[in-house]
Amino acid sequence: MRSRRVPVRGAVAALAGLVLVASCSSGADGGDAEPTSASAGPQQPVLAAPQAGVVLVADADPAAAAVSASRALFTSSPVVVVAPAADPLPEDAVDAAEQLHVPLLLAGGDAGALTAELDRLGAQQVVLADGAPDTGLGDRDAVPLTDELPGVTAPEPLEGVVALSSGGPETAAAAVTARAAGAAVADTAGQTDPRASAAAVDALAGTRPSTVLALGAAFTGAAGLDWKTATAATGEQLPGGGQLLFPEHFLVAMYGSTEGPALGVLGEQGLDASIARAQQFAAPYAGLLPDRTVVPTFEIIVTVASGSAGPDGNYSTELDPEALRPYVEAAGAAGLYVILDLQPGRTDFLTQAKLYQSLLELPYVGLALDPEWRLGPDQVHLRQIGSVGIDEVNAVVTWLADLTRAGALPQKLLVLHQFRLSMITDRGRLDTSRDELALLVHVDGQGSQPDKQGTWDALHQGAPSPVYWGWKNFIDEDSPMLTPEQTVQQAQPLPELVTYQ
Structure with a gap:
């Protein structure tokens, strides 16, 4: 040297x-x-x-x-x-x-x-x-x-x-x-x-x-x-920022149909008023959860359980995705996340999910499966509570994850509604390996708060991992409905999604 x-x-x-x-x-x-x-x-x-x-x-x-x-x-x-x-x-x-x-x-x-x-x-x-x-x-x-x-x-x-x-x-x-x-x-x-x-x-x-x-x-x-x-x-971001949903975000949703008020609060007013009302539902949580980004959300029932078989015999009425698009895009433009909810009747969840692929290709749109309304070949609605096998759920997981990856989309939410263990058979085999998705179990119990808490605790037992959690506040059916402060205090562990119906 x-x-x-x-x-x-x-x-x-x-x-x-x-x-x-x-x-x-x-x-x-x-x-x-x-x-x-x-x-x-x-x-x-x-x-x-x-x-x-x-x-x-x-x-x-x-x-x-x-x-x-x-x-x-x-x-x-x-x-x-x-x-x-x-x-x-x-x-x-x-x-x-x-x-x-x-x-x-x-x-x-x-x-x-x-x-x-x-x-x-x-x-x-x-x-x-x-x-x-x-x-x-x-x-x-x-x-x-x-x-x-x-x-x-x-x-x-x-x-x-x-x-x-x-x-x-x-x-x-x-x-x-x-x-x-x-x-x-x-x-x-x-x-x-x-x-x-x-x-x-x-x-x-x-x-x-x-x-x-x-x-x-x-x-x-x-x-x-x-x-x-x-x-x-891609630089594409979710409402509230980022490309992963949780734990950064906390979703507060209004549930219902765009067709009218019979199925929930979402249809009780016009589009602009619905956006404003969703923001009002979300606002108190921002002060309660300063370390989270609170995102107002629509959960729209896009396939509606029907009392009659209908032309296709499946006891489910599928809304036209292109008729829904202006509603969905207006919500996204206002900074809302949107969840499309399926009540499939006698058909399967994957068949119905594919009908809405064009909307699911939007970065701010997720999917919800509602097994309460999944019928067997000889069943009809309101005579029994429906259920779905885990293989059918996993088929949706695979399809939606593949769609998300192929489109280079931000992480997408997949909600599984449940208020009885029997609604998703063999739930322990849920495919949680696809982190293109955030999987969330939404506990839909209604009634007295002790009963709701009992359902919440029961569904947490033996749950697959990792999954996130949703809590539902029923405006008319709960006795009493929790305030935002009570929801944060009593729904423990803290959910990632709170829905109002």
Whole structure:
């Protein structure tokens, strides 16, 4: 190793955590970087063309992660910044790597790995931060990081590359190298599902990347990163923001039919008045639950249980999805979530769900299955309480999850109405593996509060996991109906959806 001293450089920018940064060929002050040459002339790093798709950089060791990021993003670099493996990283080292647009590597770990990466990069000069040992540098010109930096011509920044950093200390140097290469970097604050991180959604939507670097051991084993990053890259958000429903959101719904008041409060007034009333139902919960985003919601009965067989013989009247569209789209435009409720009679839930695919392709529309109105071949409504087998429910889970993934849609709600265990047979086999969906059991008991609480507790016993929960307040049938304050206090564990009927 050859070593020489260089005068002290001016102030450096502090690293204030890994946040979304769209890097370009500029210095810390936003202008073009103009490092002073300490060698024969300007030198230029060569950036790699990272492979398309999701590239996992899951090294638990910070020095190893720094090497992995360098290998993914740089083909060569005549100058490299080397810093000690400290937490936090030295600010001047971070600043130098980003201004020079060169990799930041860490010393103090595997000296052989550091040497090998410097060899691969063809590094002729190492800018050595204070405190970094000089082992592993080989016979290279070591320039102490002081004032005057080597002359480096910045490469054209990478396009179409986003780095998602889990935010752990093992990702810090790798994230700096990504920014130095021109990638957009987002700190996901430990979230491994990019749909759950506003920073990730912003970075992915703003870049529409062909390559995503997942930086951090936390991403090891994270399922579905490919389709989740594709979904986040759409930038499409749910009412209230984000792409995942829970636990961020708390839904407060009005239930009923657009055809009139007989089936619930939703049909007791016109569309504009219904939107305003849904907002009024939701408003008290915003003050009671300051850590949640309260979202007013419509639950619209789109297939209505019928006392007669009808032309198709299924004892269910299916509303025209295109006739419903103006109602649904107006609700979505007003910031409401919309749930389409199925009362299928003698047909099956999947057959009816497919009738409403065009509405379910909207990002703010979910689905509800109401087994009370699912009849057997010889049954008719109101003579017995209906039921559904779990295989039929799981067929809907598969279809709706596939639809959500194919459309790169935000997470979609699937509600299962239930007030008796017998309404969903073999419920323990519910397919909860598809996190394109948020599955919610909606407890529909009515009457006295002790009876409702008993039903609530009973349905929680042995429930599949993970599922979310809904509580229903019957305006006329409950004795008494709970206030919003009482609902939050007494419906425990706290549900994610409260419905008014």
